Amino acid sequence: MLKKLIPAAIALAAAMPMANAADIAGPPAEPDSGWSFTFAPYVWAAGMDGKVAQFGLPEVEIDASFGDVLKNFDIGLMGVGEARYGRFGVATDLLWVKLRAEQNTPLGRLADNVEADVETLMFTAVGSYSLFLDETASLDIVAGGRLWSVDTELNLEGGDLDGRTAGDSETWVDPVVGVKGRANITPDFYMTGWGFVGGFDVSSKFMWDVMGGLGYAPSDSFSIIAGYRGVGVDYSDDGFVYDVVQHGPLLGFVFNF
Secondary structure (H helix, E strand, O other): OHHHHHHHHHHHHHOOOOOOOOOOOOOOOOOOOOEEEEEEOEEEOOEEEEEEEOOOOOOEEEEEOHHHHHHHEEEEEEEEEEEEEOOEEEEEEEEEEEEEEEEEOOOOOOOOEEEEEEEEEEEEEEEEEEEEEOOOEEEEEEEEEEEEEEEEEEEEEOOOOOOOEEEEEEEEEEEEEEEEEEEEOOOOEEEEEEEEEEOOOOOOOEEEEEEEEEEEEEEOOEEEEEEEEEEEEEEEEOOEEEEEEEEEEEEEEEEEO
8 A cells, every 4th residue: 555655645746847937928028128027826737647656665657637636735836937137037936735645554454544745846947048039029048957855754543553654855956958939929919838958867867848838918917828838857866766747738827027
């Protein structure tokens, strides 16, 4: 039971990942127009496929839908922010999710019930420079880092280990580089997207992040983006394995200042 419970909880905690502040934004601004700021809360309805391992247990294959995530969701915080000055920009992206999964083990002697609390933090910070920027389109190069952190706590009830707790955690940072762009279709609609790669065996062996979306801007200060995003990462260290692909539709609400 434990071999299946722990990795499943890890996967569910990470299956609501983040979007990038540097890319969820409204139509391109005029170059050299001074400071501009963006804030965008969002929801990414992502499922997960891959394999995970923790507590020194064997690797377990994971296939978690977005419905599985919602079933175990406890609390979370998701949002992005960006500051730009002319062709230069700095952006951050924060995702914090806490899930709680419970499993009865009526046939087990060590415990009758196991509760797993899993907290996942993903934080991205990047700088960008616009190779092309005017009133109708933009193309930026991006470089920075992405922090990943997974913290799991098991609470055991009943059996020989009644009242015992156990914890395991892992934190790593991946370098990230890539491109992003936006282009107006009409005065109210625009297309946006990005493609990032990272890891390069610094922490993760490799990671990638791609998104494409359609934005609707009823005003200069507010827009809505609907799109699709996929993220993959392959990380392992001393028995901890996190080799997954996450993908699903994304919806963001963008406020420009």
